[in-house]
Amino acid sequence: MSSIRNIVILTGAGVSAESGIDTFRDGGGLWEQHRVEDVATPEAFARDPDLVLRFYDMRREAIQTKQPNAAHRALAKLDAEWEGDLLIVTQNVDDLHERAGAKRVLHMHGEHLNAWCMACDERPRWIGPLIDRPACPECGEAALRPDIVWFGEMPYRMDEIFAALEQADLFVSIGTSGAVYPAAGFVRNARELGVETLELNLEPSQGTAWFDEARHGPASELVPAWVEEVLASSRT
Numbered sequence: 001m002s003s004i005r006n007i008v009i010l011t012g013a014g015v016s017a018e019s020g021i022d023t024f025r026d027g028g029g030l031w032e033q034h035r036v037e038d039v040a041t042p043e044a045f046a047r048d049p050d051l052v053l054r055f056y057d058m059r060r061e062a063i064q065t066k067q068p069n070a071a072h073r074a075l076a077k078l079d080a081e082w083e084g085d086l087l088i089v090t091q092n093v094d095d096l097h098e099r100a101g102a103k104r105v106l107h108m109h110g111e112h113l114n115a116w117c118m119a120c121d122e123r124p125r126w127i128g129p130l131i132d133r134p135a136c137p138e139c140g141e142a143a144l145r146p147d148i149v150w151f152g153e154m155p156y157r158m159d160e161i162f163a164a165l166e167q168a169d170l171f172v173s174i175g176t177s178g179a180v181y182p183a184a185g186f187v188r189n190a191r192e193l194g195v196e197t198l199e200l201n202l203e204p205s206q207g208t209a210w211f212d213e214a215r216h217g218p219a220s221e222l223v224p225a226w227v228e229e230v231l232a233s234s235r236t
């Protein structure tokens with residue numbers, strides 16, 4: 001591991017699970033309470049905007065009461081101390097990586113605390129509800145939607161992600177089921193590029209066979225232990 005300089009880390013809902021934020025596909029996860037096609041597609045928003053806005057207003061409010069856990073803090077420590085390139089590509093739409101202190105974070109599926117104005121294309125910071133159709137602070141139009149990448153929409157900053165994978169020596173996937181593409185394909189992209197791959201997840205993900213190594217258990221235990229390991233190896 002001492003030859004590792006550039007790291008790409010993919011995180012998913014499992015990283016925030018121990019902060020009390022529901023995952024998507026575990027028992028009791030979000031999709032058991034709401035059919036995904038009812039809330040997380042552009043078609044659903046066109047069909048029933050009130051349902052979709054209420055769903056996201058509820059979750060935007062809830063995440064503001066949650067706190068980062070040991071996994072977020074360990075990744076923030078790695079971000080602060082790692083001298084090589086490092087990119088935390090998160091599928092999560094909460095802000096717990098940032099609140100733990102991480103700086104090199106890319107939100108490929110958007111952010112709860114942004115709105116997206118469909119009239120002027122600006123993405124203002126947004127902490128309150130959208131259900132009452134507030135005016136966009138930039139253009140004044142009542143055309144704000146959650147800044148969330150729904151099924152069928154293009155995830156953000158894919159060029160930056162692939163550029164980071166091309167330079168990476170290590171790809172680590174943490175707390176994600178490997179069910180949603182293109183993120184689920186990153187492990188195969190990394191392998192094709194000759195990048196070492198590691199999975200840290202509660203249980204084997206759908207893509208677990210693609211990883212060089214997989215460790216299974218809670219992120220709050222696996223991630224701090226791995227971070228200490230990788231930082232120690234960089235000092236030898």
Ligand code: BJW
Nearest residue numbers: 012013014023024025091151152175176177180181202219
């Ligand atoms: C723990 C833990 C603990 C628990 N410690 N671990 C057929 C084949 C292939 C692809 C497609 C297809 N049909 C359609 C597609 C494309 C589609 C897709 O992938 N669909 C699949 C369902 C098949 N993808 C898209 O549409 C994407 N766009 C796209 O593809 O554009 C075209 C394109 C092509 C080529 C290149 C680039 C682009 C957009 C996807 C948008 C995803 N959006 C969502 C919803 C956001 C809205 C919201 O938040 O409400 O994003 S879906 C949802 O899933 C959310 C998540 O970010 C994402 C991933 O979920 P995640 O994070 O993996 O959570 P879970 O719950 O699935 O897993 C949690 C894991 O944690 C589990 O494994 C647990 O065991 C573990 N865990 N506790 C450690 N304590």
